Amino acid sequence: MNQAIRIKENVYWIGVNDRRTHLFENYWPLPKGVAYNSYLIVDEKVAVIDTIERNKMEDYVENIERLLEGRPVDYVIVNHMEPDHTGALKNLLARYPDAVVVGNAKTFPMLRNFYDINDHLLEVKEGSTLELGRHALTFYMTPMLHWPETMVSFESTEGILFSGDIFGAFGTLDGGIFDDEVDLDYLEEEISRYYSNIVGKFGQAARAALKKLETLPVRLICATHGPVRRSTISDIVAKYHAWSKYETDKGVVIAFSSMYGNTERMADEIARGLAEKGIKKIRVHDTSKTHPSYIINDIFRFRGVILGSCAYNTDIFPTMETLLHELEQIGVKNHLLGYFGDKSWSGGAIRRLDRFAENIKWEVVRAPHEAWGAPGANDREECREIARAMAERLHALYP
Ligand code: FEO
Numbered sequence: 261m262n263q264a265i266r267i268k269e270n271v272y273w274i275g276v277n278d279r280r281t282h283l284f285e286n287y288w289p290l291p292k293g294v295a296y297n298s299y300l301i302v303d304e305k306v307a308v309i310d311t312i313e314r315n316k317m318e319d320y321v322e323n324i325e326r327l328l329e330g331r332p333v334d335y336v337i338v339n340h341m342e343p344d345h346t347g348a349l350k351n352l353l354a355r356y357p358d359a360v361v362v363g364n365a366k367t368f369p370m371l372r373n374f375y376d377i378n379d380h381l382l383e384v385k386e387g388s389t390l391e392l393g394r395h396a397l398t399f400y401m402t403p404m405l406h407w408p409e410t411m412v413s414f415e416s417t418e419g420i421l422f423s424g425d426i427f428g429a430f431g432t433l434d435g436g437i438f439d440d441e442v443d444l445d446y447l448e449e450e451i452s453r454y455y456s457n458i459v460g461k462f463g464q465a466a467r468a469a470l471k472k473l474e475t476l477p478v479r480l481i482c483a484t485h486g487p488v489r490r491s492t493i494s495d496i497v498a499k500y501h502a503w504s505k506y507e508t509d510k511g512v513v514i515a516f517s518s519m520y521g522n523t524e525r526m527a528d529e530i531a532r533g534l535a536e537k538g539i540k541k542i543r544v545h546d547t548s549k550t551h552p553s554y555i556i557n558d559i560f561r562f563r564g565v566i567l568g569s570c571a572y573n574t575d576i577f578p579t580m581e582t583l584l585h586e587l588e589q590i591g592v593k594n595h596l597l598g599y600f601g602d603k604s605w606s607g608g609a610i611r612r613l614d615r616f617a618e619n620i621k622w623e624v625v626r627a628p629h630e631a632w633g634a635p636g637a638n639d640r641e642e643c644r645e646i647a648r649a650m651a652e653r654l655h656a657l658y659p
Pocket of ligand 1 (some may be wrong): 340344484485488
């Protein structure tokens with residue numbers, strides 16, 4: 261059975277936990293699950309704010325029916341069209357056919373194309389207000405957080421920001437739903453991994469949204485994923501500022517792809533070289549084992565990135581290609597880069613890494629090195645040179 265948890269007078273969390281889905285958007289691992297948060301305001305008018313993914317929609321609609329005891333839903337606010345928040349919309353509208361769907365000019369073509377929903381639509385614009393009785397919702401457009409149609413709803417009586425994906429997180433809400441009821445340390449990586457992989461591409465949009473939202477007297481943040489924020493609003497806002505500006509710590513992420521261990525030996529040589537030069541925060545990832553979302557999350561944390569790959573046939577190893585593609589797609593900025601490879605019998609890895617360096621436009625600390633087969637003394641020395649160059653730049657930037 262689903263739960264309804266009172267957030268404020270006549271305002272409820274009616275979300276669900278998803279512990280079964282392995283991959284969010286069928287791509288991002290969910291080791292701690294994910295919550296789809298939906299909210300209900302029961303006033304002179306009844307409004308549902310964002311719905312949930314379709315896999316739990318029957319329980320969800322029953323839960324709303326139970327809470328409303330025969331009253332209808334008047335409005336469904338679609339802050340964000342992505343199906344993890346609109347999956348239950350058709351079911352909800354089938355139960356409440358007179359409900360009006362509230363969105364903006366970019367929402368409705370998506371509703372038509374995804375769900376063939378064409379009627380009972382109310383279009384809102386920047387600053388439009390919807391009166392519900394004691395509560396009213398004002399809408400602000402926050403495009404590309406993280407689709408073009410995204411907006412947020414601000415409830416002014418209690419100061420509640422229904423923020424959509426902004427300030428969201430992976431991880432289920434296990435009992436507690438408020439930030440001061442849950443173990444934020446346990447969720448920390450899932451909060452930053454959600455930002456870096458889902459929102460991270462849109463740093464400029466995030467900065468614009470923060471500027472806009474900082475003018476509002478927010479006392480509660482109700483995102484569509486992760487805990488409801490009431491005690492740590494300034495903390496998460498500060499994190500968003502830092503992340504959206506690609507602020508990083510002194511440290512190095514080494515990601516390697518290796519078939520038979522030769523490229524890994526080079527990665528270890530570099531890691532040791534960094535440690536001997538006083539770099540403490542070193543994270544070494546094998547791209548065949550670690551999903552790119554974790555590597556990218558570490559890259560959002562640390563300034564230095566060193567990438568190494570063996571060749572695979574005549575190109576780079578496939579799991580390194582996936583990582584490079586993701587980084588290029590996200591367009592992560594403001595890093596130092598070193599890279600190396602092992603050419604097996606054909607070469608190809610360094611060619612692709614050269615192209616990556618051109619695309620991503622990070623500062624390259626030293627020319628790359630490519631070994632052939634097992635790294636010899638000269639290859640190991642070249643790896644040490646990459647480590648030395650990276651350490652020197654980091655010490656200069658973070659004295
Ligand atoms: Fe939680 Fe962009 O969907």
